[in-house]
Amino acid sequence: MYNDAAKSALIEAGRWVSDKGWVPATGGNFSIKTDTGFVVTASGHDKGYLAPEHFLELNQQGAICKGQGKPSAETALHLKLYQLQPSTECVLHTHSVAATVLSRFIKGDTLAIHGYEMQKSLRGISSHESTLTIAIFDNDQDIARLAEHVAKRHEQEPVIHGVLIRGHGLYAMGNSVAETRRHIEGLEFLFACELERIKLESSL
Ligand SMILES: CSC[C@@H](O)[C@@H](O)C(=O)COP(=O)(O)O
Numbered sequence: 001m002y003n004d005a006a007k008s009a010l011i012e013a014g015r016w017v018s019d020k021g022w023v024p025a026t027g028g029n030f031s032i033k034t035d036t037g038f039v040v041t042a043s044g045h046d047k048g049y050l051a052p053e054h055f056l057e058l059n060q061q062g063a064i065c066k067g068q069g070k071p072s073a074e075t076a077l078h079l080k081l082y083q084l085q086p087s088t089e090c091v092l093h094t095h096s097v098a099a100t101v102l103s104r105f106i107k108g109d110t111l112a113i114h115g116y117e118m119q120k121s122l123r124g125i126s127s128h129e130s131t132l133t134i135a136i137f138d139n140d141q142d143i144a145r146l147a148e149h150v151a152k153r154h155e156q157e158p159v160i161h162g163v164l165i166r167g168h169g170l171y172a173m174g175n176s177v178a179e180t181r182r183h184i185e186g187l188e189f190l191f192a193c194e195l196e197r198i199k200l201e202s203s204l
């Protein structure tokens with residue numbers, strides 16, 4: 001994808017994800033692979049009101065080629081996700097209430113979901129009877145270290161649709177912008193269902 005088209009796609013994704021309430025304040029960051037490297041959001045902007053000047057163009061190693069401001073504080077995690085799954089074209093990071101709370105409620109390192117038809121919104125899943133697993137990582141302000149934890153976990157169990165960062169949010173990935181958006185929407189629906197189920201079961 002060309003840089004300008006990549007920025008337009010991310011501006012549109014930002015409006016959509018903001019309308020959903022999944023990137024409050026200046027939370028979230030987005031990237032897309034381009035023919036020369038990556039485009040990533042600049043740090044500290046409201047992702048619902050992005051404009052072309054709110055992006056940096058990076059080369060394949062993550063060095064800045066063009067753009068103003070600082071690249072997202074979490075750029076290293078985006079780059080790691082592209083490295084781990086070379087078919088990944090787009091990474092969108094969101095801060096929904098459901099992803100934030102559920103990732104705190106689950107004490108272990110995995111969210112396991114089964115029994116929901118909506119699991120089929122995720123690439124490669126064809127039945128509600130399968131178990132979808134999403135890796136959960138403790139939040140860390142050292143993004144390079146967090147990215148290394150994700151890489152280590154990927155060696156044991158490939159990261160396919162995304163990862164949860166505890167008390168922080170979701171990193172979703174896909175082979176196109178449309179697929180990444182679908183993965184976010186499907187996962188957010190599943191997180192919300194799980195939260196409702198946990199609440200109901202704990203009040204019985
Ligand atoms: C609202 S604070 C959120 C940030 O700390 C961070 O997690 C985030 O998602 C946005 O960081 P940014 O540097 O703007 O890409």
Ligand SMILES: [Zn+2]
Nearest residue numbers: 027028093169
């Ligand atoms: Zn974040």
